[in-house]
Amino acid sequence: MNTPTTDQLPVVIVGGGPIGLAAAAHLIERGLEPLVLEAGPSAGTAVRAWSHVRLFSPWAEVTDPAAEKLLAPTGWTRPDGAAYPTGGDWAARYLQPLADVLGDQVRYGATVTGVARAGRDRVVDSGRDEQPFTVHIQLADGHEERITARAVIDASGTWSTPSPMGADGLPALGEKTAADRIAYRVPDLADPAVRARYAGRRTAVIGSGASAFTALAYLADLAREEDGTHAVWILRRGISDTTYGGGEADQLPARGALGLRAKAAVEAGHVSAVTGFRTESVERDGDLLALVAEDGRRLDPVDEVIVLTGFRPDLAFLSEIRLGLDERLQAPTALAPLIDPNVHSCGTVYPHGVNELSHPEQGVYLVGMKSYGRAPTFLAMTGYEQVRSVTAAIAGDREAAERVELTLPETGVCGGAGLFDEPENAGESGGGCCAAPATLQIGIGSPAASSGC
Secondary structure (H helix, E strand, O other), rough: OOOOOHHOOEEEEEHHHHHHHHHHEOOOOOOOOOEEEEOOOOHHHHHHHHEEEOOOOOHOOOOOOOHHHHHOOOOOOOOOOOOOOOOOHHHHHHHHHHHHHHHHEEEOEEEEEEEOEEEEOOOOOOOOOOOOOEEEEEEOOOOOOEEEOOOOEOOOOOOOOOOOOOOOOOOOOOOOHHHHEEEEEOOOOHHHHHHHOOOOEEEEEOOOOOOHHHHHHHHHHHHOOOOOEEEEEEOOOOOOOOOOOOOOOOOOOOHHHHHHHOOOHOOOOOOOEEEEEEEEEEEEEEOOEEEEOOOOOOOOOOOOEEEOOOOOOOHHHHHHOOOOOOOOOOOOOOOHHHHOOOOOOOEEEOOOOOOOOOOOOOOOEEEEEHHHHOOOOOOOHHHHHHHHHHHHHOOOOHHHHOOOOOOOOOOOOOOOOOOOOOOOHHHHHHOOOOOOOOOOOOOOOOOOOOOOO
């Protein structure tokens, strides 16, 4: 039996979401074989988990050109480019049709548990670059397999690892034992069981980004219909001129409208804000939960807590690969300065490619939300440009890989998830350039029922 050479092996893509599937389309366009490994039972499993949430970006900005070329022969047409899809729309009308076209090049129920160089752990230098990659997977039935690959593109995202409520980045004391009363996702109040969980109850919402805005808007709508429903909005910093985003001046209208809805919920009394509260512990008080801050403040008990403090990458299955990651963001070293919320309080989400996404280990790339580490400013268009560049590099077309083919508009991104200690009047120093907090995360948008989004 002939053993295939490295360049005859498939390129393994971890994750069958929008960026992973786009990477597969670009590889096919380059004449290379992709193999997409999706842990869930269908395309865009993570996207489907927030199917009730509307994106900030319209259809024109969330489909990939190479993917559209693959879909065209099937009779597929892109939905109205000016309309804003929900996560469910995105999955059903684009991601699943794209995965169906890819056919056997997508494997479902395949969880990647490890990536390494064949016969080399991360310590060994000798002959390392000449070895293909080995990708270990666990199937839904428990069986394990090992796949050999010429390159690995990790587009697994960050959805599986939400950040905890503790202000130091670790779970608050008691957070794990109170897990039955804590959620880490925007609730789908159209689901009767979920609605019953929050109707007529006090819910603490921790977070200052768009996902928190969305949850507050949902709970405010519920409060208008169900007596006794109230939200307590917990912010690690004070309320400033930029807390609610840019409103009508926001470069992303759907995001601006969402901030205005959150502000209206506070002004109507459906939401009370608690500022400068850095959670240290959560304590059981009978059937209720009491949150305690680092400064000793203790809030009145609540029935439920929704923690929306961002996401972080799962790097465990890449432990035998030599990655070059920024020590703060856990993003590729060259990319981190472009997206670091500790530094950039206003600016643009810059398009970038293989140069910013390369690691000491040649042939492995983190793309999509995974590449942004803990930074929250990712756009789908940015991810599509990433995989266009990366796949060109894998194919040996360095000129195309280094060429930037995307121009992004100013997004009005301001503030930053890491700037928790700024004074309450910090927004006044922004010079008027800021339109909204740095919360431009794909899949976090205005509620589907909201008007003007």
